[in-house]
Amino acid sequence: TQLLEQSPQFLSIQEGENLTVYCNSSSVFSSLQWYRQEPGEGPVLLVTVVTGGEVKKLKRLTFQFGDARKDSSLHITAAQPGDTGLYLCAGKETSGSRLTFGEGTQLTVNP
Amino acid sequence: DVKVTQSSRYLVKRTGEKVFLECVQDMDHENMFWYRQDPGLGLRLIYFSYDVKMKEKGDIPEGYSVSREKKERFSLILESASTNQTSMYLCATRAPGLWEQYFGPGTRLTVT
Numbered sequence: 285t286q287l288l289e290q291s292p293q294f295l296s297i298q299e300g301e302n303l304t305v306y307c308n309s310s311s312v313f314s315s316l317q318w319y320r321q322e323p324g325e326g327p328v329l330l331v332t333v334v335t336g337g338e339v340k341k342l343k344r345l346t347f348q349f350g351d352a353r354k355d356s357s358l359h360i361t362a363a364q365p366g367d368t369g370l371y372l373c374a375g376k377e378t379s380g381s382r383l384t385f386g387e388g389t390q391l392t393v394n395p
Numbered sequence: 396d397v398k399v400t401q402s403s404r405y406l407v408k409r410t411g412e413k414v415f416l417e418c419v420q421d422m423d424h425e426n427m428f429w430y431r432q433d434p435g436l437g438l439r440l441i442y443f444s445y446d447v448k449m450k451e452k453g454d455i456p457e458g459y460s461v462s463r464e465k466k467e468r469f470s471l472i473l474e475s476a477s478t479n480q481t482s483m484y485l486c487a488t489r490a491p492g493l494w495e496q497y498f499g500p501g502t503r504l505t506v507t
Contacts, residue, residue: 315494324404326485326498327438372438376494383494387437 287311288373288386296392300362305389307373308355316356316375318347321388327372353378363393398422399499401486407505414473416502418486426489427469428496429453429461431482438485444469476506 319327333349402417440453442461487496
């Protein structure tokens with residue numbers, strides 16, 4: 285059982301559509317990050333959220349941390365082919381000493 | 396910007412060979428990590444190091460060892476490669492007091 289469950293696992297959409305990716309857990313996290321990984325490359329950090337209810341925006345990407353700090357979402361507006369990649373969430377439990385990664389959401393944006 | 400480099404992008408080895416994967420970072424970070432990434436299993440932590448000559452086992456250390464002789468370099472060693480070690484290997488580093496990790500480009504290892 286994964287500590288961090290991401291959904292959906294796969295998402296294929298057309299350019300211009302909106303989408304939301306979810307990262308859920310029964311554990312409380314002191315911080316949570318989102319990464320994007322392109323084929324053949326390592327993950328690249330997009331954002332870190334630390335406060336319950338926090339919302340951060342990065343151009344067309346909106347990240348939200350749940351009020352209870354157990355879940356997070358990533359919303360992309362007007363997706364573009366350049367958004368294609370594997371999106372990973374990763375969290376540090378309040379009682380833990382390591383970063384735990386979700387399995388990822390593979391996003392494909394078709395032109 | 397943090398730069399993490401890995402010695403090879405692609406590697407093909409035979410079963411039973413000893414394999415060295417090298418990782419170098421240029422940001423003077425104490426913490427360094429080795430993960431493997433497999434479809435459907437996500438990133439799994441193999442070993443990490445929080446200082447020179449210090450190492451800790453991660454979740455799947457069996458069949459692997461590590462070496463950290465210098466702060467900037469963290470090596471992953473497969474003592475006797477097996478086909479089930481075919482995977483993408485990712486090195487990462489982390490600044491003290493923060494949890495964000497910075498990854499290298501990865502090494503795709505195939506063991507035949």
